[in-house]
Amino acid sequence: MTIPRSPAVPRSPAVLLSARVREVRGSAIRDLLALTARNDVISLAGGLPGTDLLPRDRIGAALATAVADPAAVQYGETSGLRRLRDVLATTEGERLGRRLAPTDVVVTSGSQQALDLVARAMLDPGDPVVVEDPCYVGALQVFQAVGAALHPVPVDADGMDVDTLAARLAAGLRPKLVHTVSSFHNPRGATLAAERRAALAALADRYGFLVVEDDPYGLLAFDGPPPVPVAALGDRVVRLGSASKVLAPALRVGWLTGPTPLLAAVERLKQCTDLCGSTLTQAVAAELLADRPWFDAHLDRLRGALRERAAALTGAVRETFADAVTYSTPTGGMFCWVEFTDGTRPADLLPVALEHGVGFVPGAAFAANSKPGAAHDRAARLCFASNPVPALRTAVGRLSAAWRRSAVSAT
Amino acid sequence: MTIPRSPAVPRSPAVLLSARVREVRGSAIRDLLALTARNDVISLAGGLPGTDLLPRDRIGAALATAVADPAAVQYGETSGLRRLRDVLATTEGERLGRRLAPTDVVVTSGSQQALDLVARAMLDPGDPVVVEDPCYVGALQVFQAVGAALHPVPVDADGMDVDTLAARLAAGLRPKLVHTVSSFHNPRGATLAAERRAALAALADRYGFLVVEDDPYGLLAFDGPPPVPVAALGDRVVRLGSASKVLAPALRVGWLTGPTPLLAAVERLKQCTDLCGSTLTQAVAAELLADRPWFDAHLDRLRGALRERAAALTGAVRETFADAVTYSTPTGGMFCWVEFTDGTRPADLLPVALEHGVGFVPGAAFAANSKPGAAHDRAARLCFASNPVPALRTAVGRLSAAWRRSAVSAT
Numbered sequence: 164m165t166i167p168r169s170p171a172v173p174r175s176p177a178v179l180l181s182a183r184v185r186e187v188r189g190s191a192i193r194d195l196l197a198l199t200a201r202n203d204v205i206s207l208a209g210g211l212p213g214t215d216l217l218p219r220d221r222i223g224a225a226l227a228t229a230v231a232d233p234a235a236v237q238y239g240e241t242s243g244l245r246r247l248r249d250v251l252a253t254t255e256g257e258r259l260g261r262r263l264a265p266t267d268v269v270v271t272s273g274s275q276q277a278l279d280l281v282a283r284a285m286l287d288p289g290d291p292v293v294v295e296d297p298c299y300v301g302a303l304q305v306f307q308a309v310g311a312a313l314h315p316v317p318v319d320a321d322g323m324d325v326d327t328l329a330a331r332l333a334a335g336l337r338p339k340l341v342h343t344v345s346s347f348h349n350p351r352g353a354t355l356a357a358e359r360r361a362a363l364a365a366l367a368d369r370y371g372f373l374v375v376e377d378d379p380y381g382l383l384a385f386d387g388p389p390p391v392p393v394a395a396l397g398d399r400v401v402r403l404g405s406a407s408k409v410l411a412p413a414l415r416v417g418w419l420t421g422p423t424p425l426l427a428a429v430e431r432l433k434q435c436t437d438l439c440g441s442t443l444t445q446a447v448a449a450e451l452l453a454d455r456p457w458f459d460a461h462l463d464r465l466r467g468a469l470r471e472r473a474a475a476l477t478g479a480v481r482e483t484f485a486d487a488v489t490y491s492t493p494t495g496g497m498f499c500w501v502e503f504t505d506g507t508r509p510a511d512l513l514p515v516a517l518e519h520g521v522g523f524v525p526g527a528a529f530a531a532n533s534k535p536g537a538a539h540d541r542a543a544r545l546c547f548a549s550n551p552v553p554a555l556r557t558a559v560g561r562l563s564a565a566w567r568r569s570a571v572s573a574t
Numbered sequence: 575m576t577i578p579r580s581p582a583v584p585r586s587p588a589v590l591l592s593a594r595v596r597e598v599r600g601s602a603i604r605d606l607l608a609l610t611a612r613n614d615v616i617s618l619a620g621g622l623p624g625t626d627l628l629p630r631d632r633i634g635a636a637l638a639t640a641v642a643d644p645a646a647v648q649y650g651e652t653s654g655l656r657r658l659r660d661v662l663a664t665t666e667g668e669r670l671g672r673r674l675a676p677t678d679v680v681v682t683s684g685s686q687q688a689l690d691l692v693a694r695a696m697l698d699p700g701d702p703v704v705v706e707d708p709c710y711v712g713a714l715q716v717f718q719a720v721g722a723a724l725h726p727v728p729v730d731a732d733g734m735d736v737d738t739l740a741a742r743l744a745a746g747l748r749p750k751l752v753h754t755v756s757s758f759h760n761p762r763g764a765t766l767a768a769e770r771r772a773a774l775a776a777l778a779d780r781y782g783f784l785v786v787e788d789d790p791y792g793l794l795a796f797d798g799p800p801p802v803p804v805a806a807l808g809d810r811v812v813r814l815g816s817a818s819k820v821l822a823p824a825l826r827v828g829w830l831t832g833p834t835p836l837l838a839a840v841e842r843l844k845q846c847t848d849l850c851g852s853t854l855t856q857a858v859a860a861e862l863l864a865d866r867p868w869f870d871a872h873l874d875r876l877r878g879a880l881r882e883r884a885a886a887l888t889g890a891v892r893e894t895f896a897d898a899v900t901y902s903t904p905t906g907g908m909f910c911w912v913e914f915t916d917g918t919r920p921a922d923l924l925p926v927a928l929e930h931g932v933g934f935v936p937g938a939a940f941a942a943n944s945k946p947g948a949a950h951d952r953a954a955r956l957c958f959a960s961n962p963v964p965a966l967r968t969a970v971g972r973l974s975a976a977w978r979r980s981a982v983s984a985t
Contacts, residue, residue: 179750180839181698181720187842214644223641226854230634233625236822272683272826272848279847283719287592304846308694309592339590411647413854415683415826428591431598435715436690436847437683443637443824444852 183288187307195524205558207476207545208522210349210497215551216468217411218461222447229446239442241434243270243418247449251418254452255404258381259395259420269426271433272440274379274405274417275301278342280436281375281401281419282309284428285339293331293341295323297500297529297539299349299377302342314338315531318348320491322355325362338372346390347380347496350529350544354390354494364397372399373422379405380496382462385470389495394420401425406448408497409462414444466495469548472555473499476547479559484566497548500526502541507566509543515569521561594699598718606935616969618887618956619933621760621908626962627879628822629872633858640857650853652845654681654829658860662829665863666815669792670806670831680837682844683851685790685816685828689753690716691847692786692812692830695839696750697722704742704752706734708911708940708950710760710788713753725749726942729759731902733766736773749783757801758791758907761940761955765801765905775808783810784833790816791907793873796881800906805831812836817859819908820873825855877906880959883966884910887958890970895977908959911937913952918977920954926980932972 195208229235242248248265256263271277278301286292288310294302296315306313314336317324323343343363345355355363367374374393381389381404394400401421406414419429433439452458473493480490480501487505491498503509509525516522526542527535547555606619640646653659659676667674682688689712697703699721705713707726717724725747728735734754752774756766766774778785785804792800792815805811812832817825830840844850863869884904891901891912898916902909914920920936927934937953938946958966 179696180835181694181696181701183698184695184839184843187846209649211649214648217644217647219641219644219647222647223638226637226641227634230630230637233628233630236628236630236633236824237625238620238622238818238823272851275846276848283592284595285590285592287594290592301846301849308843308846407649412649412850413647413852415848415850415852424591428595432595432719435598435686435712435719437687437826438712439823439826440683441824441826441852441855444854 183308183310187304195522203520204517204522205520205550205554205561206522207547207549207558208524209549210546211549212408212412212497213468213472213548213550216465218451219411221451221457221461222411222414225447225450226443228450229443232446235442235446237442239439239445241439242430243268243440244442244445244449246453247416247445250449250453251404255402255420258389258392263420267420267423267426268418269429269433270440270445271417271419272415272437273407273412274377274403274419276433276436277403277417277419277429278302278375278377279305279308280429280432281425282306282311282340284425284432285373286311291336291338293328293336293338294531295343295348296531297350297526297542298531299344300529302377303531306342313531318351318353320353322348322353322359323363325359325366329362329366332366332370337370340373340375341367342375342377343393344377345381345393346378347383347494347498349380349496350498350500350524350526352491352493352496352498352500355393357391360391360393361396364393364400367397367399373425374400376400376402378403379408379417382409383466383469383497384495385466385473386494398422406452409465410448410451414448415440416445416448469495469497472547472550472552475552476545476555476559479556480545483559483563493547497546499545499547501543501545502538503543504541507569508540510540512565512569516562516565519561519565521558521565523562594719594721598715606933614931615928615933616931616961616965616972617933618958618960618969619935620960621957622960623819623823623908624879624883624959624961627876629862630822632862632868632872633822633825636858636861637854639861640854643857646853646857648853650850650856652850653841654679654851655853655856655860657864658827658856661860661864662815666813666831669800669803674831678831678834678837679829680840680844681851681856682828682830683826683848684818684823685788685814685830686712687844687847688814688828688830688840689713689786689788690719691840691843692751692836693717693720693722695836695843696784702747702749704739704747704749705942706754706759707942708761708937708953709942710755711940713788714942717753724942729762729764731764733759733764733770734774736770736777740773740777743777743781748781751784751786752778753786753788754804755788756792756804757789758794758905758909760791760907761909761911761935761937763902763904763907763909763911766804768802771802771804772807775804775811778808778810784836785811787811787813789814790819790828793820794877794880794908795906796877796884797905809833817863820876821859821862825859826851827856827859880906880908883958883961883963886963887956887966887970890967891956894970894974904958908957910956910958912954912956913949914954915952918980919951921951923976923980927973927976930972930976932969932976934973
């Protein structure tokens with residue numbers, strides 16, 4: 164068979180991308196991470212747990228145990244390794260104050276995949292979704308990829324402004340989903356107040372939407388127990404969890420719990436998305452999460468180290484910038500949200516900061532609208548989790564030098 | 575803030591699924607795997623590599639090496655661990671007969687994720703896609719999930735019937751993608767003939783579509799080198815590969831190479847899909863694929879064992895069923911396609927077979943149309959990879975007993 168070459172069609176591969184993929188913003192943060200990966204830069208930019216705090220020895224031992232089982236290298240169930248779902252049903256059930264069965268849990272490739280699958284399972288193009296502003300960038304990308312219509316609601320020091328949400332709902336907004344990072348917010352550092360949690364669950368009941376409670380940081384409370392999940396206060400909540408911040412990102416273990424028909428749809432979509440996760444790394448997560456004495460002691464160490472890092476960062480920010488900034492007081496998690504009150508625009512400061520050997524993320528990167536407001540323009544997200552205390556102090560010193568130099572050149 | 579409970583909205587969570595997710599068929603095969611997981615059933619159903627043939631000791635040693643590096647437990651680059659992309663650029667470049675850079679490769683969570691991301695990056699609802707018939711079920715699900723319009727083209731003993739494709743194109747069909755499992759087809763066991771490969775690449779040039787060359791089995795050629803990839807014959811090919819069948823599924827390592835704008839879109843989508851794969855398991859894949867003497871010897875052992883298993887299965891089928899069946903002669907891969915010529919319908923045989931302790935997949939499960947044709951109705955896919963030779967012989971013995979019993983009860 165001879166196929167004549169048509170001169171009308173160019174030979175170079177013209178890739179026709181779908182309408183929706185053209186909507187997805189690249190993550191400014193991921194692009195920034197390439198810059199901050201330079202050895203001479205201390206990065207406060209990435210949302211990376213401190214590599215030195217991850218339980219690498221224990222993971223190594225658990226891997227050696229796991230690989231001794233022939234089934235550990237084979238394909239696994241789409242919904243996740245049964246003994247991991249067992250332990251997650253127990254621990255999540257304790258947090259929710261009700262009994263969960265292993266079939267009430269689907270294991271995903273990090274909580275990011277859970278979010279992506281929930282969005283794909285529920286949203287058609289144009290469907291309204293409420294997002295927080297500032298917003299976790301990975302959530303913005305997921306909702307853009309399915310063509311959802313985004314309705315931002317502000318976040319303040321007590322988390323999502325649920326009164327504003329209630330007013331929008333009363334005025335007629337009917338979202339399918341309301342997304343919230345309920346505890347130790349990325350990027351805002353805030354935790355949804357208890358009365359707001361109850362109000363949000365009640366609004367979901369009243370208006371028939373689902374809350375997506377995205378909670379990778381909840382266990383990282385510095386003092387006292389983790390906040391009571393929104394999912395403990397109502398049925399209309401799909402709750403996302405992750406091992407990335409408490410064990411290790413490279414396990415790629417996240418999970419979701421929520422209404423049964425949604426879990427069934429998510430599992431069906433996961434089947435065509437990647438068949439299943441890694442039985443090997445899921446076996447490791449199962450072993451480590453099931454060893455409660457070890458895991459509790461590990462969490463204590465982790466929380467203690469993060470509290471120390473947060474205190475070092477905010478202390479250095481206060482000493483250095485005094486009343487030129489306001490900042491969130493971290494009570495858990497990984498992030499501090501700084502707002503300049505002296506007219507400094509962190510987006511302009513960033514290139515000078517990188518020259519001085521320090522990276523961070525300007526607030527505008529987290530704007531839920533493509534046009535960031537003034538509040539985003541003067542804000543910056545600093546991650547205190549990735550570096551030990553001395554490096555954090557050095558980083559703030561470098562930031563201060565960059566700030567003084569930009570102030571001089573601006574005058 | 576008090577939220578009045580509206581009696582108009584029911585309290586039980588009504589999950590409103592998206593229009594597209596309702597289109598996705600569950601995989602009959604995955605459902606079947608639950609049945610064949612019974613200890614007393616020998617499964618010829620799953621597309622599972624033989625657990626006994628996977629290099630578990632070597633993987634264990636590589637895991638121990640990998641976890642010694644603190645970076646191995648952290649988040650990684652979305653496009654994949656650099657040293658894995660290095661080795662893949664080398665090995666894929668050799669197969670394509672042209673130089674590839676590491677940036678010409680994106681690592682995914684198995685080749686299934688590569689397929690899902692390519693479909694999401696390129697297809698809008700209603701876009702025409704050519705699929706093979708019978709078709710890999712995971713491809714059908716992916717294309718259904720994006721709402722593509724499927725145009726099946728038959729597969730015979732020489733792979734996709736490219737003459738039929740050419741006729742449809744000449745008659746006006748303008749697909750965005752043409753999907754093919756080019757070597758050791760799942761489920762048909764066939765390999766696309768050399769002249770058809772050249773014709774397919776030429777058609778892609780002439781009509782401006784992209785070929786998706788889905789090639790997880792290519793390295794499992796029983797005799798001689800793997801077939802020359804379609805991607806070696808033209809530019810309009812996105813090529814998918816996998817470590818699942820040659821190293822282990824639990825690594826969740828697949829990859830794609832293809833036109834640069836598509837790879838960029840795939841990487842952007844992967845960012846919001848799961849951020850990145852596991853640095854740990856990617857480090858293992860990199861080490862094992864880069865150790866060429868070891869990998870070549872391992873592949874030789876694997877191919878030898880699969881050749882032996884294929885011969886045992888087809889030998890037993892021939893002796894048992896004689897001219898009541900025709901079957902494909904496996905030259906690589908994992909599957910044998912059997913067609914009954916005596917009126918037996920494998921879908922009816924299956925429940926009896928399960929009672930006799932053997933599982934397989936009826937051909938209708940692979941029909942590209944929701945209404946399977948007569949050819950699908952009399953076919954069955956037998957996987958010879960998952961079980962050692964004695965178990966394969968026992969399995970065919972059980973299948974024969976079930977077949978005799980159904981023949982008796984049918985008369």
